[in-house]
Amino acid sequence: MIxxxxxxxxxxxxxxxxFETVAGPLGIQVDIVDRPLDFTHWRxxxxxxxxxxxDSIDNLRRQGFEAPLLDGVAxxxxxxxxxVGMQLLFDESEEMGVHEGLHxxxxxxxxxxxxxxxxxxxxxxxxxxxxxxxxxxRQYPDPLLAGVPDGAYAYFAHSYYCDATESDAVLTLTDxxxxxxxxxxxxxxxxxxxxxxxxxxxxxxxxxxFMQTVESQALGRQGQ
Amino acid sequence: xxxxxxxxxxxxxxxxVVKGINFVDLIDAGDPVEQARVYDREGxxxxxxxxxxxxHEARDIVENMVRRVADTVFIPFTVGxxxxxxxxxxxxLLAGADKVSVNSAAVRNPxxxxxxxxxxxxxxxxxxxxxxxxxxxxxxxxxxxxxxxVSALHxxxxxxxxxxxxxxxxPEDIARxxxxxxxxxxxxxxxxxxxxxxxxAPAWDVFISGGxxxxxxxxxxxxxxxxxxxxxxxxxxxxxxxxxxEGYDVALTxxxxxxxxxxxxxxxxxxxxxxxxxxxxxxxxxAVLAASLFHFRQLQVLDxxxxxxxxxxxxxxxxxxxxxxxxxxPTS
Numbered sequence: 001m002i003x004x005x006x007x008x009x010x011x012x013x014x015x016x017x018x019f020e021t022v023a024g025p026l027g028i029q030v031d032i033v034d035r036p037l038d039f040t041h042w043r044x045x046x047x048x049x050x051x052x053x054x055d056s057i058d059n060l061r062r063q064g065f066e067a068p069l070l071d072g073v074a075x076x077x078x079x080x081x082x083x084v085g086m087q088l089l090f091d092e093s094e095e096m097g098v099h100e101g102l103h104x105x106x107x108x109x110x111x112x113x114x115x116x117x118x119x120x121x122x123x124x125x126x127x128x129x130x131x132x133x134x135x136x137x138r139q140y141p142d143p144l145l146a147g148v149p150d151g152a153y154a155y156f157a158h159s160y161y162c163d164a165t166e167s168d169a170v171l172t173l174t175d176x177x178x179x180x181x182x183x184x185x186x187x188x189x190x191x192x193x194x195x196x197x198x199x200x201x202x203x204x205x206x207x208x209x210f211m212q213t214v215e216s217q218a219l220g221r222q223g224q
Numbered sequence: 225x226x227x228x229x230x231x232x233x234x235x236x237x238x239x240x241v242v243k244g245i246n247f248v249d250l251i252d253a254g255d256p257v258e259q260a261r262v263y264d265r266e267g268x269x270x271x272x273x274x275x276x277x278x279x280h281e282a283r284d285i286v287e288n289m290v291r292r293v294a295d296t297v298f299i300p301f302t303v304g305x306x307x308x309x310x311x312x313x314x315x316x317l318l319a320g321a322d323k324v325s326v327n328s329a330a331v332r333n334p335x336x337x338x339x340x341x342x343x344x345x346x347x348x349x350x351x352x353x354x355x356x357x358x359x360x361x362x363x364x365x366x367x368x369x370x371x372x373x374v375s376a377l378h379x380x381x382x383x384x385x386x387x388x389x390x391x392x393x394x395p396e397d398i399a400r401x402x403x404x405x406x407x408x409x410x411x412x413x414x415x416x417x418x419x420x421x422x423x424x425a426p427a428w429d430v431f432i433s434g435g436x437x438x439x440x441x442x443x444x445x446x447x448x449x450x451x452x453x454x455x456x457x458x459x460x461x462x463x464x465x466x467x468x469x470e471g472y473d474v475a476l477t478x479x480x481x482x483x484x485x486x487x488x489x490x491x492x493x494x495x496x497x498x499x500x501x502x503x504x505x506x507x508x509x510x511a512v513l514a515a516s517l518f519h520f521r522q523l524q525v526l527d528x529x530x531x532x533x534x535x536x537x538x539x540x541x542x543x544x545x546x547x548x549x550x551x552x553x554p555t556s
Contacts (some may be wrong), residue, residue, distance in 0.1 A: 010344070015318045015329040017295050047246055049347045068387060119225065120538070124482075126226075129347055131457060131487050132510065133227040133269055133540040153301055153540040157322075157456075175225055198300045198322065200264070201542075 002214065004046045005069070007060045014078040015048045015082065018197035022208040026215070036064040038071035044214040049084025053093040053160065056084050057101060066102065073104060078214050079189045086184070086191030087162055095160050105186040106165040116177025126177045129159040134194075136172040136182055136202075143213045144183065144190055144206060145171060150201045151163060154194035156182075162191065188217070227421055227540040228504045228532065229269040229511035230525050231489060231520045234259055236305075237276050239285040256289050260297045266525045267542040268299065272325070272459070272513060275305030276434075283312065287319040294320025296464055300416040302350055304459070325459055327352040328432035331439050332445075334453055341454025349457075350489075351450040354435055355428035355476055356463040363487045381498070427478055443476070444483045452485045458488045459513065465493025469517065472499055477507030489513050497523065497531030504537055 004019065006012055012032055019030045028043070034087060039045055047069070049056050060066060073079050081089045090101045093109035101109070111128075118124040133153040161180040164170050174182035174193070183188070184191045196203035235242050240254040260271055273293070275286050283306070290303055303316050304325030313324045313336075330337050330351050340349045428443035447458055460480050462473035470493055477490045487510035490503040494514040503509045517523050529539045 011318050011320065013291075013318075014294055014298075014322070018298055021298075050347075102520075120505075124508065125485065127485050127487050127510065129456065129486075130226060130227050131347060135225065157227075157300075173489050195300075197298060204298060 001029045001031055001042055002044045002046060002211075003033040003037075003042050004048060005060075005065060007056070007063050007065050007085070008034075008052045009056050009059055014195075014197045015046070018077050018204060018207055019046065019211075022204055023211055027209055028215070036068045039068050039077060040075040042072065042077060044210070045069060045072055045074060045082070047079060047085035047088060049082060049086070049088060052220045053084060053087055053095040053101075054077040054097060057088055057093075057099055058086065064112045070102065070104075071188075073189055076188055076217070077183055078192060078210070078217055079139060080180040081189070081191040082197075082212050083158065083193060083195055085214055086193055088190055089186075089191050090162055090164075090165070093160065096132050104189040105162075105184055107169075107181075107190060108163050109160050109167075110163050111160050112177060112180075118191070128178045128190075129157060131157045131221060133199075134176060134182075136174060136194075137179075138172055139170050140168065142171045142185055143216075144185065144209050146209050148209075149200060154182075154196070154199040154202055154206075156194045158193060162193065209222060225538045227269070227538045228509075229489075230267075230500070230528050230539070231270045231272055231276055231511055232268050232524035232525065233272040233491070233513050233515040234263075234274050235274050235515065236286070236289065238282055239277075239289045242276070251467055257292045257296055260293050260301070263525065264297045264299055265542075267529060267540070268525050269540060270299055270511070271297070271301040273301065273305075274325075277306060283315065287315055290316055290321050302459075304350070306350055308336075308338060310343065311341050313344065313348075317348060317510045323348050323350050323457070325350040325352045327354065330366040330450060331430065331432050331441065334449070334506065337450055337453040341456070346454050346456035346486075349455050350459050351455040351457075352459040352461065353443055353447060353450075353480070354431045354461045354463050354482075355473075356431055356435075356438075357473070357476070358427040358429050366508045424481070425452065428479070432464060444479050447480045447484050447488075451486050457485060457486055460488055460490055460509075462490075462492035467516065468493050469495030469522075470501040471495060472507060472509075472512070474502050474507040477503050477509050480553050481508035481510075485551075487511065495522075497528050500528050501532055501535055501537060504532070505535075 004016055016032055053078040087093055087109045088101050090107045090109050091103050092101050093099045116126040118126050128179045134156050135153055138150045164181045164184050169184045169186045170181040171185055172183040173179040182193045196206045206223045236256055241256050241259050300322040302325050303321040307324055307326050308329045313479050316324050331397055343491045372391040430439045430441040430443050430446050432439055462476050466493045472490045472493045481488045489511040490507055490509035491513040500512045503512050
């Protein structure tokens with residue numbers, strides 16, 4: 001089973017429904033888990049997120065999810081962080097003070113720089129938050145992106161981005177004034193800044209890829 | 225690059241679509257879910273559901289609709305109409321909407337914006353502004369017509385508060401005035417520009433309660449206020465343009481768009497693909513919304529996107545053409 005971790009930050013219905021839509025045909029069960037468990041015997045973990053980094057990480061810790069999540073990842077479970085859930089995987093965030101993250105992916109969460117010039121509106125600056133459909137520019141091949149063409153559009157809504165320290169962790173870059181990492185992977189932890197559950201065919205495709213990666217890894221673990 | 229968004233709007237009453245796609249092939253043309261699916265398939269980037277149910281008691285019908293849409297359509301959608309409290313917002317968001325839109329409630333009680341943004345995040349909070357031009361007879365230069373009018377780019381420092389100004393005007397006159405706008409080089413607009421070298425900039429009043437009440441608020445100032453309170457987006461409707469299909473009010477869109485640093489969705493008056501382009505380029509809008517035009521199938525979302533793409537405006541084309549393999553199944 002795949003666990004969508006519900007640590008009390010908003011609505012998980014869309015994330016759940018999107019996973020359910022692609023998981024059903026693959027025969028994989030998806031559950032929303034709202035209390036810490038021993039995840040090591042699960043197939044994969046999904047860490048959604050919305051709102052502020054500080055509130056999110058505080059909630060996650062207060063509800064006792066940090067240790068079981070880290071144990072699960074250490075045991076080799078694939079983890080997918082979505083939006084703020086991706087940001088939580090990094091070392092720290094500078095959103096309203098400095099907050100310590102889960103240290104699963106090296107790097108820091110930063111605010112988009114102010115006064116980024118808008119490429120299509122002369123003398124104007126880019127709006128923050130970035131809201132809307134932007135492109136995924138592929139950097140490294142990965143099973144998560146199998147069949148997703150370079151330049152595919154996905155839906156974003158965020159003011160902060162993940163500044164990954166290791167360039168080979170960056171699977172896609174997105175251009176919003178700067179080229180920032182929009183999908184990352186470090187070992188068995190993946191992070192995706194856009195909302196796959198709101199990104200139409202491309203988003204569901206990425207979730208389906210995640211499911212299939214999970215399946216192949218589960219087979220690999222069984223074979224060991 | 226961030227794409228410009230095309231957003232169909234569906235008017236919903238008692239959980240049924242009263243202005244959506246007027247489409248004979250639909251089994252149930254009044255079903256919001258089926259309508260949403262069609263727009264989704266046609267490449268809509270987002271959807272807006274405007275609940276025009278008169279009574280507040282029907283909230284559970286709306287919530288039920290929101291749940292069904294959220295379960296079947298994997299693009300973002302906003303729900304507006306009848307949201308009066310933060311608890312109303314919460315119920316709609318929990319049902320699965322990505323954003324809520326507030327209009328009258330925001331004017332009557334601006335704290336709802338602040339509280340909503342604090343609790344759910346700015347990205348969830350859309351403030352809808354219904355604006356009407358204050359001085360029709362003295363339309364000053366439109367910056368869209370070549371960008372020479374500096375005054376139009378800034379909020380008016382001083383303005384008249386004539387209660388009747390702009391409200392007794394015949395809608396057809398307004399429409400004719402607007403009609404000369406989309407043409408970039410029309411001599412009529414140049415004449416307008418020449419005759420209005422006056423200190424007064426154009427100004428727009430904010431209306432609430434479905435356009436029945438003039439709040440006297442200046443639209444540009446109100447837009448800046450809602451941004452400062454934490455609104456994540458502005459859904460800007462030109463009441464002068466609404467329903468005319470004579471083009472968006474580009475000057476209004478530009479004035480608001482220049483005054484804030486949050487995304488602005490232009491609405492009211494779309495009739496031709498060129499109108500969308502004008503709102504997005506000269507108007508500086510981030511997204512464009514239309515209801516009737518899509519409803520009556522005069523244009524489809526894809527028609528608009530093709531036009532915009534041909535003009536070099538970044539849009540997201542439907543992914544079916546991009547993904548390798550049928551039904552999005554990975555081939556590698």
